[in-house]
Amino acid sequence: MEGYDHTEIEKKWQARWKDADLYKTPDAVEGKENYYFLTEFPYPSGNLHVGHWYAFSVPDIFARYMRMRGYNVMYPIGFDAFGLPAENAAIQRGLNPRDWTFSNMEYMRNQLLSMGASFDWSREVITCTPEYYKWTQWLFIQLYNKGLVYRRETSANWCPKDKTVLANEQVVNGHCERCGSPVEKRMMPQWNIKITDYADRLIDDLAGLDWPKQIKDAQINWIGRSEGAEINFALTFTYKPEANDNRGPNGEKAQLSVFTTRPDTLFGATYLVLAPEHLWVTLATDDNHDVLENKDEVRAYIAAASKKSELERKENKEKTGVEVKGVVAINPANGQEIPIYVADYVLGGYGTGAIMAVPAHDERDFEFATKFNLPIVQVIEPTYYQTTEPGKIKEGEPFDHREAIIAIVKHWSEDKYMALKWKKVAWGTFITGGIEEGQTPEQAAQMEIEQETGYLHARPVKNFGVVHGKFYHVPKKTNRNAHAHVVYLELEDDEQKPVADEEKDMHELLWLTADELQKFLTPDTHIYGLKMLLGTAGIYTDAGTLANSGQFTRLESEEAQAKIVEFVGGKITKQYQLRDWGVSRQRYWGVPIPMVHCENCEYVPVGDEQLPVVLPEISDYLPTGDGKSPLAKATDWVNTTCPKCGGPAVRETDTLDTFVDSSWYFLRYADPKNTAEFASKEKLENWLPVDLYSGGSEHTTMHVLYSRFWHKAMFDMGLVNTPEPYLKRMNRGLIMGPDGQKMSKSKGNVIDPDEIVRQLGADTVRMYLAFIGPYNEVGAYPWNPGGTVGVRRFLERVIKLKVGGNEPLDSKTDAVLHQTIKKVGDDIGTLKLNTCVAALMTLLNTFEKLDTVPHDAYSTFVQLLAPFAPHLSDELWEKLGNDSSVHLVAWPQFDPAKLVADTVIVGVQINGKARGTVELAAGVTQEEALAAARSNENVAKWLEGKVEKRAVYVPGRIINIVVD
């Protein structure tokens, strides 16, 4: 074939595929397994960018490969067609959002066709059509009937200047995207979906999914499950003691419930903090109650806190708060009265909106307590576990306990400290020792210093308290828990008595500076001691050993938690960072929420027979100034009758979050034209769950989580068969501009795929994108114009290969061919498409060394190339004399016997260093291989005069000869 007219070839084959309906996917095919390969459907923004090519043309390689492997593959496409940009276009440019959206889709459809992707267009799903959103509404109503939808005052982003609600995407750094005013939070009644009911299942069911760990972790992190306890603190009113009849401001029992993950620190709780929004605070400061001594002051604080914008809260993290005077709480662990504060570092929406503050063991409480001069009581002593040798804890063996000291001893004249270098165990420590009966830690330290070093006059300066070290005591053959008092002493002079020889044999005495000690010390307990000395220890927030905690003192955190919760009558609970899903949007271009409000019946869902609630045409898309959707202006549409009682009623005018539309679209692909159901049971069974879902990492925690929840809710209602929608999920990487920066018009680094396709062809672009890096890993790949040239050259060289008759391939070339078949198949399977392309290039390089490539070998090559360069491959396939498309041909098989050539080149190492190579016949014995290695000139040189100690031969891989 002469030349490479990609435009001609691509046009020709795209037309032929279309005429032949080549990619229409039957619901089922006798003898073939169905494979559902899903990619996130695009938003019809108006133009395809390189990212779209990466999202759709590269996965098409996998879809085509799976078809050639004999699967009935569904690779569908559609449009996520509701959403804000259409509405903005309407407002800014006076366009109709529907027209804008549909003309964009028309344009993008042609662009998508130019990829040569094997989409089944007969299954196209468009979320903004009534045929689709009828079922979005129907499913919403099913969730409502199931009790998973509720209406509640929820905070929304409010722009005070534009007088409108803003979507999260319209808030940029806390400011309105349009006018730049600081965004406020405003409470509005909105529809919410109880995704939190599914929080545990959304975490726990991940265990059974074949997903990358990073995606699972991101979801787990986002849901944010914490296990802890709710503990009640009884209140005593001191300003109005008559309130002490055990009644709270609203008649409830006078107590406050806090959530904590650290009930083991309860004895150290020295005050309580309530969020400004906390109900108790709201009630206690309202006009009907008078139990607080400083009601006005508290009120003023609450008002100031609510005025703080999101931005101010983020920027200014300095703790603020006010004491609630006239009432105190009782710490249920020790009966002590503790003060109550209101402070906005406690969040109203999490836990009970109230915390017990343990300033000794929590950074935030410590900061607050320091600022407000509140007591700080240490109740946890640091505890360290030796996890590496020497001294690694022996699992399952009991611990003996021992009172001990760690003595930090300063030099009499220099800024240096005593350190011991241990001879048997290669440890570096301070002076350590046990405490005898009746000794103070200081006395024990002085005694130990004298014994181990001979110094007589160490003056105790400070006791830093106890640190627990748990380790395996090698000489005593037991696990030990040393309760070590860290004592700091200073030598007054260098007067010294002789040291016993057995001490000298054990360790060497060194004088080290603090810096040197940091590198020298081995056990964590000693490093902790050094940090205490230097004042860099900070507060201890980890689990440890209890102190100052009554009968629980000396227990370890884990054990103490359950016991303390039981002791004070608390309740073990879980909390989540995940919030319920607010789905109301005060927007026009979305699915109308199918609810009607009737004065008698409250909110009633629209009856099935009235679905869909069609989005009415309106002329003014501007939102109303009071935060309602523009739909509120369509009064004819708004006024309706109640589906329940037939009385006058009004429609809900908010529309649904577009994440609702995309929570079930993949189900519709199975049965896109169904008018009686969202999809038939039978067709769902054909296709669900999705075998592999490819998408962007930005959807890991939102769309993927929402749709998993939605699917589970549907599963519980018997609407789908599986509790999870996606068997596998992968996040693709990002394509950056040639400068490595994110592509943006302002940076002028945008690559227009249409332009590149015009110049180099779709096959080149597809293959280049596959070559750029592994597809199954999240990475950022700069667009490299040179790289596209390399791929284009490759395709031109493929065309130029001279095809011969059917002479057999030589063994080496045949081995490369079969290795390539294996490699390309294996690597497409794991989406490492970059190495597939490299393997094809290697095969081409090998073929180019031949005068002519045998016809069959060339055919195989074209088959391997077919998923990557579908147009050119079909063209070459036709030129080879075939009548039907290469895309209908089965994937080539490799012959395992031919993977290895007759001879292989094996590297030879001497003492692990590469010294030469030998060519060996396949299947030689170790003796033969070694003999060949020894007789190799280079190798022999290195063996001369040396004694061989050992030889390792890994067939086909390496020979390693170990010499003296």
Added chain:
RNA sequence: GCCGAAGUGGCGGAAUGGUAGACGCGUUCGACUCAAAAUCGAAUGUCGCAAGACGUGAGGGUUCAAGUCCCUCCUUCGGCACCA
């Protein structure tokens, strides 16, 4: 701060514990050409004339053999973040 991923030539990136840098780009030299482009051939980790030495973020360890496994640390990127 917490969670996750990753650090390999000038660049994108390869490497079941087995000759580090496949493949491509770029660069250099050569062929073809009046010339250039395109194409083809050769070279291309660093230092060194060479023999060789050194090389996968740093430092230790395991191994006949470590980019790969283990420990400590550093850096970059992504997500979450006053979540008790």
